[in-house]
Amino acid sequence: MIRVLVVDDDFMVAKVHGGYVARTPGFEVVGVAHTGADALRLVRELRPDLVLLDVYLPDLDGLGVLRELRGLGDDVDVILITAATDVETVRRAMRGGVLHYLIKPFEYAALRDQLAHFAAVRRRLGQLASAGQADVDEVFGSRPRSAPVLPKGLSAQTAELVEGVLRERVGGVSAGECASATALARVSARRYLEHFVSTGRAEVRLKYGGAGRPERLYVWRG
CATH class of the missing domain: 1.10.10.10 (Winged helix-like DNA-binding domain superfamily/Winged helix DNA-binding domain)
Known part of the structure; x- marks a missing residue:
């Protein structure tokens, strides 16, 4: 099972996103955080495989959480889930190494597809001793011309x-x-x-x- 931490300041939104994760085969929610401080603490305590991270949090925002995680050398995978649509936030998210950026609101299928892609990449990398170009293209979200x-x-x-x-x-x-x-x-x-x-x-x-x-x-x- 792929272990997921859900981070969102809105309790109902966090519950919905947690429900989406629970509906997806191979995934389970191991924790829910509503503040940046709690997110950092639960990453340390629970060691999730993936964090669904909101940007707008009441203390340290999601980009700050991401910066703290990377500064501490934590390489946990992150999908940013936010209503933020400004280009600078997108740029900062990319620089922080997020796997994907989902803009609220979205339907279950949008998150399910990203979780499926994450699981497929994780499985593929786990089976390889070395990565070819097609494997690298898959990891970074592009597709070879011959796809x-x-x-x-x-x-x-x-x-x-x-x-x-x-x-x-x-x-x-x-x-x-x-x-x-x-x-x-x-x-x-x-x-x-x-x-x-x-x-x-x-x-x-x-x-x-x-x-x-x-x-x-x-x-x-x-």
């Missing part, structure tokens, strides 16, 4: 999430099981699964049993 184009309506981050489920379920996964594991609608999960089949990265096997039509199982081929 396949996804059909309209499909996102790269969600495709990575579905790919992760396919890789884990070596015996195959149904559209319903994939939907449950990824918090996607069944029809959406099927679209991603069928995309992998159409590109030759997955195959369909029919599972027979009982009355009615056989169940379609999707198996990763790579």
Whole structure:
């Protein structure tokens, strides 16, 4: 499980964002902070893998928290979540090494996609002894020119999430099981699964049993 600390001065917003994290497979909320001081303390005490960090806090703002963390040599990964839209804040966030910058308000899908991307990058780096250019492009959010184009309506981050489920379920996964594991609608999960089949990265096997039509199982081929 990827352990997440949620930092937001608004108790209800923090609860919503924590709920989003809890809905995402492979992630859990290990703490919630409402001030900059509490954020720094909980990072030290809980050692989370990822911090969802608001900018507008009542004492030390989120950029100050980020600066303190980096000054102390703490390399915890951070996604900035804020209503701040001024360019200088974005620049300072980039200089502080944030993974992404989400502007409030946003729907669950926006955060889910970023969490899925974070999990995919973390998994990939954990499997490598050295990184090639494609791996570096993935880490820094760019895509190589040869990257396949996804059909309209499909996102790269969600495709990575579905790919992760396919890789884990070596015996195959149904559209319903994939939907449950990824918090996607069944029809959406099927679209991603069928995309992998159409590109030759997955195959369909029919599972027979009982009355009615056989169940379609999707198996990763790579």
